Amino acid sequence: MTIALETRNLEKQFGGLRVTRDLSLKVEQGARHALIGPNGAGKTTVINQLAGVLKPNSGRILLEGQDITDLPVHKRVLRGLSRTFQINQLYPDLTALETIGLAVSERLGHGGDWWRRMGTRGDVNGEIAELLTRFHLLDVMNEQTVTLPYGKQRLLEIAVAIAAKPRVLLLDEPAAGVPESERHDILAVVGALPREVTVLLIEHDMDLVFSFADRISVLVSGALLTEGPPEQVARDPQVKAVYLGEEAVNV
Amino acid sequence: MTAASDVGYHAQRQARWHYGEVAFWLIVLACGFLFPSRYLIMTDILRLALFAMSLDLILGYAGIVSLGHAAFFGVGAYAAGLLALHGIINEPVLALVVAGLAAMVLGFGTSFLVIRGVDLTRLMVTLGIALLLEALAERFSNVTGGTDGLQGIEMQPIFGQIPFDMFGKAGFFYSLAVLFVLFLLARRVVHSPFGLSLRAIKNNPLRAAAIGIPVNRRLIAIYTLAAFYAGIAGALFTQTTAIASLDVFAFERSADLMLVLVIGGTGYLYGGLIGAVVFRMLQELFSTITPQYWQFWIGLVLVVIVLVGRQRLHRWVLYVPNLIIRQVAGRKAVVAVPESDT
Secondary structure (H helix, E strand, O other): OOOOEEEEEEEEEEEEEEEEEEEEEEEEEOOOEEEEEEOOOHHHHHHHHHHOOOOOOOOEEEEEEOOOOOOHHOOOHHHEEEEOOOOOOOOOOOEEHHHHHHHHHHHHOOOOOOOOOOOOOOOHHHHHHHHHOOOOOOHOOOOOOHHHHHHHHHHHHHHHHOOOOOOEEEOOOOOOOOOHHHHHHHHHHHHHOOOOEEEEEEOOOOHHHHOOOOOOEEEEOOOEEEEOOOOHHHHHHHHHHHHHHHHHHHO | OOOHHHHHHHOOOOOOOOHHHHHHHHHHHHHHOHHHHHHHHHHHHHHHHHHHHHHHHHHHOOOOOOOOOOHHHHHHHHHHHHHHHHOOOOOHHHHHHHHHHHHHHHHHHHHHHHHOOHHHHHHHHHHHHHHHHHHHHHHHHHHHOOOOEOOOOOOOOOOOOOOOOOOHHHHHHHHHHHHHHHHHHHHHHHHHHHHHHHHHHHHOOHHHOOOOOOOHHHHHHHHHHHHHHHHHHHHHHHHHHOOOOOOHHHHHHHHHHHHHHHHOOOOOOHHHHHHHHHHHHHHHHHHOOOOHHHHHHHHHHHHHHHHHHHHHHHHOOHHHHHHHHHHOOOOOHHOOOOOOOO
């Protein structure tokens, strides 16, 4: 199996606090890999380093064998690494149509085009329509993002990441804050991602993790505690102690 | 209609010409024939409108605040003045473009300072650059004429055909043509994928980068273009008034520009144009009534605008025109109201 995404001895410190400790992680191509851990384990910090928002203090990040540690965010996207955010990061004033249209235009290299109007390229329009349909956004495409219900915004958040046609997708708690009635849409969309897309999922919801992931890494205090297939991780007494136990208490 | 063509139709919604826009430009053109005794003030408004449109490009679309936009206006003004004074380029239109390019070079050079940092840093950096240039212009008085300014500028006829007349008629139509051409270009730019990416950056730079937008490059590009526009506005100033003095760099000029956009609104291109008209009219009105205290009344108007909200004011002002337009041309034709508030 080839490795799609890899970290080697990743270290990140905020002042004296070590939030990522010597983290070496391998995500296989086509995997549904989940990164779990209790609150404050540093999961989102890892995602931010993978995406390029944060720079690690030391260690390397490799995408499909290529070192991307020093690349800025937008260049990683063009290399096929895209992400969603735990808290929606959308454009309040833009419509769903514009939001997705822009992501598609950027990927096809039209983003710097200052002459041709939006909506005049057939291939871009076709792709926008396909994405809007797939993410149940076609009926609200002309509404400003800020006016959309939260569940729709969440779908848009994922749709924007998919519009970049990633080969590796980082999903940061895709179902976070979504009301029960709208969860189904999100889960269906995530579940229907094509197999050639490698997914690294961060999630608190254990049902989602165990139904979706084929491999799980457990992060505690910034360090890797254990890693393996779901059944093995579920049985691991250490994991139960630090994470699942806490979850059980919450329930 | 298929989903794709539907998407294409709606994506171009903003880019299509509305009846209100056509009416706006026809009215502006008509003013040139209706008020032949008012060419000077109307030309002044056109210049201010172009200058404000320049600030709108960076403020309304890309979210870059500036308190030193006069830097580019000033460079354009002096460039045009020097070109004409020393007879380097005699043809006004060509000189105008060259002056704009000079401002553009400055814009590109300083953009690297401006795009770093947050709003407050940007305000200070832009302000600093304008003050710096003003001081330099004063220091090198052998080139700029110092506090006396450039004197004895004589403008040659436009395209070698149309001379500038003493009533300012040629100057007015010349300025209007320049404004309209640059407006068309700006309109094209803001409705392109590039323009949309600017709005995305203004809304959320974090996400913009996360979909592959090279944020800094886009900001540098629009800042440079805006500098070109401001330079052209400055060059128009020199060409139509035949003077260029230190006050082209003045802080008041940059500050007034902010007021123009507060009045007119940002992010729909007409804000600078409408704001320029209203601002100059108010200035005229108040300075006729109370020559000493006109600034007080301008200030009061601004406070009211901010408190009541510009969108609401626009709705009131456009209520009657839209009522008529709706009767004649149907619902969709109503005059656009700014979509974003800053």
